[in-house]
Amino acid sequence: MKKIPVIVVFDVGKTNKKLFLFDEQYQLIFERTARFNETTDEDGDPCENLESLRLSVFDSLREVFKKKDVEIKAINFSTYGASFVYVNEDGNPLTPLYNYLKPYPAALQQQFYDNYGGEDIFSVQTASPVLGSLNSGMQLYRLKHERPDVFRSTRYALHLPQYMSYLLTGQAATDLTSIGCHTNLWNFGENKYHQWVHQEGIYEKLAPVMPATQVLPPLFPGGGYQIGTGLHDSSAALIPYLVCFHEPFILLSTGTWCISLNPFNNSPLTAEELRQDCLCYMTYQGNPVKASRLFAGYEHEQQLKRIAAHFGQAAMKYRHMDYQPAISLLPAGNFADRDLRIFPDDTTAYHQLLFDLATQQYHATKLVMNNGDVKRIFVDGGFSKNQIYMNMLAMLFNGIEVFAASMAQATAMGAALAIHHSWNSKMIPNGIIELKYYAGGLPSMAE
Known part of the structure; x- marks a missing residue:
């Protein structure tokens, strides 16, 4: 039987970790989903279980390579952004995979923006709103100032998609789709790293930039497949x-x-x-x-629950509700501020929420x-x-x-x-x- 050429894609979200096989027509021919329990970092904040994620990559690939009907031609990765893995000279992680929702120290943030032109000017230069840990470059700044010993031991700070590629290639890469996404690292006007990256010694911790179209040979040769560097x-x-x-x-x-x-x-x-x-x-x-x-999306979920509870309905009811253009709507506003008693029924309330x-x-x-x-x-x-x-x-x-x-x-x-x-x-x-x-x-x- 002729084997089907396929690409393996690991798609790592905050909740679901998925593996897909696509054939040359981009038809989905295999899918696997996993969820891992979160762990905590040294401050007790929730974070990704990096070891479970690493093991799942190898376990999933072992399963896929056993399939008799497919030929693996390539592997690539897409994951959520704003998360760094800090690896030492041996490629081993030095810290947990900190959550991008981890609270950022106010004094350290103030110090950073005071040093580099103020929030408005700096944000315009880097196209990054002030988002604390969600500006992943700020995680590096924090590591340097709060844990200098770990910072010194860091050979590479890899965004999560590139860490997953690194596991299979042994080659460290930086990808523009990750560094260009509200990281505080990139000066969009000058199309290069912002000056603070050099001044703080961050640049030495970042791997060479490679295009997202780049492929690398596997660390374990003999497979006849190529590996992408991963994308945000x-x-x-x-x-x-x-x-x-x-x-x-x-x-x-x-x-x-x-x-x-x-x-x-x-x-x-x-x-x-x-x-x-x-x-x-x-x-x-x-x-x-x-x-x-x-x-x-978050607001929709919260307000849908409020409507369902008020009118005594199951939340599932609204998933496939038909559009009724004859329903009279109020002028647009903030639905969270609306008193649900003004609506004659839940259908009207739900239409108002969507409007x-x-x-x-x-x-x-x-x-x-x-x-x-x-x-x-x-x-x-x-x-x-x-x-x-x-x-x-x-x-x-x-x-x-x-x-x-x-x-x-x-x-x-x-x-x-x-x-x-x-x-x-x-x-x-x-x-x-x-x-x-x-x-x-x-x-x-x-x-």
Whole structure:
């Protein structure tokens, strides 16, 4: 039996750790999901169990290599960002994998920004809002100042996708999609590391920058496969769209955070945009992507529970609720402030919640629209499956085509596409993204 050429992609989220096999047509032919219990760091804060993650990589690969019907041609990684693994000369981790939500010492943060021009100026230079530990460069600054012995012993600080690649290649790399994502490390105006990285001795701890299209030989030769250097998950999810669509578009990636990504907007971020939670990502080709963030997925979950409890309904009821344009809605506002007793039923309340969230999303997305160049918005993730939300959004973005986009595992597919040339003998197929157009029916507005 002829073996099917495949790529293995490890897709590591905060909650789910997944392994996928894609064939040369980018059809998903195998999937495995695992969850690990979190552990704690030396301060008692929750963090990723790095050893469980490391062992799962090797255990999963052993299982995959035993499969008789496939031939592994390449391996790549996409993971959440803002997390460093500090390894010594022998490649062993020196610390836990600190959580990017770990509280950051206020005095140390103040010291940093005082030394390097103040929050507004520095944030504009690095396209990074002030986010504490979520600015991963700040984790390095903290390590240097709070644990200088560990800092001295660190040979490389590797973002998580590159650490996973390092496990299999023994070669340390830095990837632009990771360092270009609200890290405080990159000067977007000068397209190089910010001066503080050199002044603080951080640069010596960073591995050489390699393009996301680069592949490396495995540490254990003889397999006939290549290994990618890994990508930051938000940048990976954008790749299938960049490959398939060339006219200006915005990708609205929805989940806990809803992130509007405009890879066709190269204008520098302003201090005002940063204060409104705009930032820059980096494409796998190294180009800046202007983006805005909204905590809408989380807010949706909280308010949905409130509606369900108030009206005595199961939360599952709202997952596939039909859009009813005849329902009268109040002017947009903050749903958390609304008294649920004003709504005649839960259907009306839920429509109002989606209208409020879609209106907030409209304003957040408009921040990165760039002078009317954009004619299409692609919505992927959880909200793309919500008929009410999609109709509301299409109604608000009058004159712009709004599509629900669905694709089997966009993040993992992006990681596979980034190194297409190294493993796939076929052309990239059409139709890897399914689109559903929303015309946006107008809702009724209450007096």
